[in-house]
Amino acid sequence: MSGLLRSAWEAPSAVPPPPRRVWRDWVLFALVAVLVVVEGVFTPDLVNPLLSTAVVLAVTPTLLWRRTQPLWMLCIVLLPIDIVLPVASLTTSLFLMVIVYALFRWASGRDLVIGSVLVIASLSLTFVRGGGLLELVGGFALLLMSVLLGMAFRYRAGARLRLLERIRMHEREQLARDLHDTVAHHVTAIAIRAQAGTAVAPHDPSAAQDALRVIETEAAKTLRELRSMVRVLRDGETAELAPSPGLGDIAQLATTTPGGVVVEVAVSEPEVSIPPPVAAAVFRIAQESVTNALRHARHLTRVEVVAVADETGVRLSVVNDGDLAAPPAPGFGLIGMSERAALLGGTCEAGPRPDGGWTVTATLPRVGWAP
Structure with a gap:
């Protein structure tokens, strides 16, 4: 059990990293804010409706930072809900589930563990204060749905990223094998020209100079292709030697x-x-x-x-x-x-x-x- 908790605690944040705020985030924020005001004005049985509406409106901007700072946004939302009791009667305060989803979609393992403890403690506190079994079960069901959605999309994104990485590695390995054949060809040509130049140098200096010029050309080509090979990732398997297609x-x-x-x-x-x-x-x-x-x-x-x-x-x-x-x-x-x-x-x-x-x-x- 301790090993499982340690593994969860040390898990990294989701990859790729969360996107920046886009126009949809502002639309969601504005929509929730309008719904909070509408509910606060037109719901007659609210306890202290002015305070409830003001508190929920105050924490609504957490939606804008839910991806980059999910744990802190969760704390900011849970604090008034647990301390100011009338807030719990606002249905629109359920936008908290969006924060919970973001926590399990983007946060690191440490933040996930801390956030889970805070959410469970909040549910338990609601039950102790007389929320009732039905309210506890409903809240747990909504929480579980948000958690499962966040984990499902997190796993899906990670699986797709791993698949794309395998595709990139496969393409780079094929390219590395093509480059291997090409470099081997140029180096062989250099070696043959060097041997020929060494053999004829005592008798025909001009032929040796021609050999050096060819070696210079072949070496320049090889250098360019070796530089391109630096960008290619390949595994430790031996490359299959075969002519490169042209x-x-x-x-x-x-x-x-x-x-x-x-x-x-x-x-x-x-x-x-x-x-x-x-x-x-x-x-x-x-x-x-x-x-x-x-x-x-x-x-x-x-x-x-x-x-x-x-x-x-x-x-x-x-x-x-x-x-x-x-x-x-x-x-x-x-x-x-x-x-x-x-x-x-x-x-x-x-x-x-x-x-x-x-x-x-x-x-x-x-x-x-x-x-």
Whole structure:
């Protein structure tokens, strides 16, 4: 039991952190304040209605700070409710349940334990003062509902965050493997040129100088790609050595499915070389886009993949004419593609077309990912 309490006490605050105040918070605050005044004016059987209304109005602004300081806001609300007895007769004082929800949704473990003790003590004090068993059961039911809602949304947000993190790690691991192959290629070229330069240097100094220039070029490329690798998180497993897919491999996506869906591919090969990490990322994004279209689009007949490369970078467009199987939402595949593009300093956007269908557009710079 002590271990369970210690674990609850040491639990961190919810992630991601609570959002800042938005217009909905001000609307909620204004609505509750108006309802408090209306109830105080038009409820004839209130005990000391002026005092009750004034006290509840005084603690209503706690709604604005309920996410960032839930425990303190709970204390501010509970204090007048427990000390000024007529306040308990105001139905609008039940906005306290919103504070309880915020406590279990956002607070740390220490604040959760302290807040739970305070709420249970408040309920017990109400019963001791003659609130009655029915009032105690009703208050406990409302409290339990707020607690369960807060914990459910807290768990849901945490689970989604963990899932997104696994997706990011998977994308970064794939990118790390592509970069591993590329760096290995450049280092091998450097080693071969260095051996050749050493062998011919005594007899042909100009050939040795050519070898040094090639080594300088290869080393510069390797350095840029090593810097990009710093931004990639990968686990401790040994990378599988395999050639990195390039722009030419996008042509492999062209096909006609048994259902009659035609996938057309057009690739504009550049006059200058595209770094292998960029080419691999473009291929992966095109591959994921085609897969998503074939898997999720209804009444699909055509998918068009166009990749245009020049000295600045690569622009990719994947368009299909299918209908959405569900309302547009940021799926995990789209998040993975955006993450891959962002790691290389580019962008990837997806969305429905005005005339029907779905489009994915990505732009990746030839050079420009952050070190």
